Amino acid sequence: MSKDKGSSTGSSTRVASFEIHHTRFLDHNGEVTGELPEFTRDSANLISLYRAMVRTRIFDKKAVALQRTGQLGTFASSLGQEASFVGIGSAMRTEDVLLPTYRESGAMFIRGVTMTELLLYWGGDERGMDYAGPREDFPICVPIATHLPHAVGVAYAMKLRRQPRVAVCTLGDGATSKGDFYEALNMAGAWQLPVVFVVCNNEWAISVPRRAQTHAQTLAQKAIAGEIEGEQVDGNDVIAVRHCVSRAIEKARSGDGPSLIEALSYRMSDHTTADDASRYRAKEELEKQAINDPITRLNTYLIGNNLLTEKDREALEAECAAEVEAAAKEYLATPPPPSKAMFDYLYETLPASLVAQREFATKRGSGNA
Amino acid sequence: MPEVSLVEAVNLALAHEMQADESVVVLGEDVGVNGGVFRATAGLQERFGKERVMDTPLAETLIAGMSVGLAAQGFKAVPEIQFMGFIYPTIDQILNHAARLRYRTRGRMTCPMVLRAPFGGGIHAPEHHSESTEAIFAHIPGLRVVIPSSPSRAYGLLLAAIRDPDPVIFLEPKRIYRLVKQQVPDDGEALPLDVCFTLREGADVTVVTWGAMTHETMMAADQLAEEGISAEVIDVATLKPLDMDTILESVAKTGRCVIVHEAARTAGMGAEIAAQLAEHSLLTLLAPVQRVAGYDTVMPLYRLENEYMPDTARIVEAAKNTMEMS
Structure with missing residues (x-):
C-alpha cells in the first residue's frame, strides 16, 4: 500500500462540467459591443426603457427626500440598479407573476404598481400592497429568500393548469447564501417548472461584500447544482437584461424549464435609509462605480445615435418629475x-x-x- | 359502514375533498408512492395522479413555501410534514407569509392551506419525533390550529380545515392514530372549526384537554365518577382561535377546572386558558385552576416518555385536589 495517499487517483473520469456566459450589448460608454437584439430596432422600445429608468430614479430620489424629512419610513433605494429592474419588468408579459424583494421599484412600476401604492407601503400602510394593477403579483418580501419557494408554488400552479405563464422571482446576492434559495432552485429543476430567478447582484448585502458572501466565482453557477441554466448579464445594460430575461422567460413559457440569471450591478446607495454605508464601504469604491451608471449609458447611446435629443430628454424628465410629485402629494394626503x-x-x-x-x-x- | 381509525379518517377526508374539489393538492415527503409514513395519504396518488399528490424533495421550507405560492394562485394546498420535530423550518413561512398574506395585501391574496403533521409522544419513536409544540403555532396571529381527538372529528375537522379560506395547522395525535375505530360515514359533512366539543357532561369539575390526552381524560372521568365526582370533559379541538366561551360556561357551572396537555407546562396553551379563567371567572372559582402537563424538560427518549406524559392517575389527582379546596 502506498504511503502517499495524495498521489493515488484511481480511475477518474470527468462526469460533469459547466461554463457560465456573460452578456452585454452596450458598454459603459454607450458603445455597442455586439449585434443588438431585435426589439432595439424600434427606437420607441428604447425610449420606453429609458423613460422607465428615469422615472424610477426620480421616484427614488423623492422617496429618500421624504424619508429624510420625516414623511416616509425606511426606504430601500434602487439607485444604480435601475437597468436591472426595468429590464426584468419589461421582459415580462402581463399574465406572468412577479415575486420581488424590496428594492425592485422599477420592475414593479412596469408591472402596474403605482408610485402612490409603493409610497403607502414604505409609509407604513398595508393598503400599499393591495395593488389595483397586477392583482396576482406578490407583495414586497422582506425576509430574505423566503419568497423563492412561493415562486416555485406559483410556477407549479401554472404547470398544473397548463397555463403558458411564468413566475419571475427577483433576489439579491445575499439571498443566494440561504437554504431557501437552494431548496427552491432544486425543486424548480426537479419538476422543470416555469420560473425564472434573477439575482440582482449589487455587490453588497448590507455591509457584507459579495466576495465574503461566497467563494463561488459567479452566483450564476449556483444554478448548475440543480441542473438549471445559469448565466450572467451586465445588470447596468438595460438592453442586455431585457434580452436575457426575456429569453429565459420565453424558454420557461414554452415548457423548457427554469433559469437563473445573475444581473451584475452595484448598489450606489446605502442599503436602506436606515443604513450608513460609509461605515463599511470605501468612498473610492463608490466613485469608481460611477462610470457604470445605467441611465447615462443608455442616454449616451440614444443621443449619439440621434434617437433622443437633449430637448426630448428634458421634457421626459419633467414629465416623470411631475408624475412623482403628484404621487407624493396623493400619498401625503392619504x-x-x-x-x-x-x-x-x-x-x-x-x-x-x-x-x-x-x-x-x-x-x-x-x-x- | 366500515369502522375506521383516526389515520384512516384523515385519508378518507383527503380523498373526499380531492374528489370533490380539483383545486385540492397534497404534497410532502413520501406522501405519494409510499402513501405517507403513517399511510395517511395511502392510495391518493394512484387515484389523483402524481401532480396532485406530489412527492417533494426533502425540504420542509420548500414544502411550506410552495404551498403558500399554490394557495395564492387559488389551489388548496395540503402539505404534510412527516413529524412535528421537522416542522420548525416551516415556521418562517407560516408566520412571515401564510398567516399574514391576506392581512398584508388587504385581502388581495389569500392562503387557504392546511399544513398537516403528526405530533405527540407515546409510540416509542426516535428522538425529535414525540414533542407537542402546538403552542408555538397558537401564538401566531392569522392562523388556525386544529387538533382532532377521534376518527369522526379527524374526518369532519379536516374537511372543515381544507374548506376554510385561511391557513390551518392540523396536528394529528399519532399515539391514537390506530387506538380506536369508529363508524365514520364518508358523507362530506364537516364539523365546525373554532368551537370546543363537550365530550361528557358533568357538574363538579371541568377538565379541558385536546388530542390524544382526551383518552386519558375520559378514563379519568370514569374513575372520578366511581368516586362520586362528576367531571365535564371538553375537547378544545381548535386551539386557535380559542372558544373560551364554552370553557367559561362550563366552569361557571362547575366552579373548578383542570387543564390537561402533553406539551411542556410553561407557556403552553394551558397557561392561556388559565389566564382567561382568571380574567373572567376568578371570583366564581371554587378552587385554583390546575394544570396537568408535560414537564418543562426536553421530551425524553422513549424509555422515560411515559413518565413525562400526563396519565390518568395525575388527572384524577388534580381533579380531586380541586374538590378538596371547597
Whole structure:
C-alpha cells in the first residue's frame, strides 16, 4: 500500500462540467459591443426603457427626500440598479407573476404598481400592497429568500393548469447564501417548472461584500447544482437584461424549464435609509462605480445615435418629475387607516374570540369616527 | 359502514375533498408512492395522479413555501410534514407569509392551506419525533390550529380545515392514530372549526384537554365518577382561535377546572386558558385552576416518555385536589 495517499487517483473520469456566459450589448460608454437584439430596432422600445429608468430614479430620489424629512419610513433605494429592474419588468408579459424583494421599484412600476401604492407601503400602510394593477403579483418580501419557494408554488400552479405563464422571482446576492434559495432552485429543476430567478447582484448585502458572501466565482453557477441554466448579464445594460430575461422567460413559457440569471450591478446607495454605508464601504469604491451608471449609458447611446435629443430628454424628465410629485402629494394626503383596520383581513371572517379586542381597539384608537 | 381509525379518517377526508374539489393538492415527503409514513395519504396518488399528490424533495421550507405560492394562485394546498420535530423550518413561512398574506395585501391574496403533521409522544419513536409544540403555532396571529381527538372529528375537522379560506395547522395525535375505530360515514359533512366539543357532561369539575390526552381524560372521568365526582370533559379541538366561551360556561357551572396537555407546562396553551379563567371567572372559582402537563424538560427518549406524559392517575389527582379546596 502506498504511503502517499495524495498521489493515488484511481480511475477518474470527468462526469460533469459547466461554463457560465456573460452578456452585454452596450458598454459603459454607450458603445455597442455586439449585434443588438431585435426589439432595439424600434427606437420607441428604447425610449420606453429609458423613460422607465428615469422615472424610477426620480421616484427614488423623492422617496429618500421624504424619508429624510420625516414623511416616509425606511426606504430601500434602487439607485444604480435601475437597468436591472426595468429590464426584468419589461421582459415580462402581463399574465406572468412577479415575486420581488424590496428594492425592485422599477420592475414593479412596469408591472402596474403605482408610485402612490409603493409610497403607502414604505409609509407604513398595508393598503400599499393591495395593488389595483397586477392583482396576482406578490407583495414586497422582506425576509430574505423566503419568497423563492412561493415562486416555485406559483410556477407549479401554472404547470398544473397548463397555463403558458411564468413566475419571475427577483433576489439579491445575499439571498443566494440561504437554504431557501437552494431548496427552491432544486425543486424548480426537479419538476422543470416555469420560473425564472434573477439575482440582482449589487455587490453588497448590507455591509457584507459579495466576495465574503461566497467563494463561488459567479452566483450564476449556483444554478448548475440543480441542473438549471445559469448565466450572467451586465445588470447596468438595460438592453442586455431585457434580452436575457426575456429569453429565459420565453424558454420557461414554452415548457423548457427554469433559469437563473445573475444581473451584475452595484448598489450606489446605502442599503436602506436606515443604513450608513460609509461605515463599511470605501468612498473610492463608490466613485469608481460611477462610470457604470445605467441611465447615462443608455442616454449616451440614444443621443449619439440621434434617437433622443437633449430637448426630448428634458421634457421626459419633467414629465416623470411631475408624475412623482403628484404621487407624493396623493400619498401625503392619504389619512392613516382607522385602528380597527388591524382586525380587517386577518381572517376572512373575524373569529368570535377577537371581537372584544376589536371593540376595545375601536373605542380606544384614533381615527375611528 | 366500515369502522375506521383516526389515520384512516384523515385519508378518507383527503380523498373526499380531492374528489370533490380539483383545486385540492397534497404534497410532502413520501406522501405519494409510499402513501405517507403513517399511510395517511395511502392510495391518493394512484387515484389523483402524481401532480396532485406530489412527492417533494426533502425540504420542509420548500414544502411550506410552495404551498403558500399554490394557495395564492387559488389551489388548496395540503402539505404534510412527516413529524412535528421537522416542522420548525416551516415556521418562517407560516408566520412571515401564510398567516399574514391576506392581512398584508388587504385581502388581495389569500392562503387557504392546511399544513398537516403528526405530533405527540407515546409510540416509542426516535428522538425529535414525540414533542407537542402546538403552542408555538397558537401564538401566531392569522392562523388556525386544529387538533382532532377521534376518527369522526379527524374526518369532519379536516374537511372543515381544507374548506376554510385561511391557513390551518392540523396536528394529528399519532399515539391514537390506530387506538380506536369508529363508524365514520364518508358523507362530506364537516364539523365546525373554532368551537370546543363537550365530550361528557358533568357538574363538579371541568377538565379541558385536546388530542390524544382526551383518552386519558375520559378514563379519568370514569374513575372520578366511581368516586362520586362528576367531571365535564371538553375537547378544545381548535386551539386557535380559542372558544373560551364554552370553557367559561362550563366552569361557571362547575366552579373548578383542570387543564390537561402533553406539551411542556410553561407557556403552553394551558397557561392561556388559565389566564382567561382568571380574567373572567376568578371570583366564581371554587378552587385554583390546575394544570396537568408535560414537564418543562426536553421530551425524553422513549424509555422515560411515559413518565413525562400526563396519565390518568395525575388527572384524577388534580381533579380531586380541586374538590378538596371547597
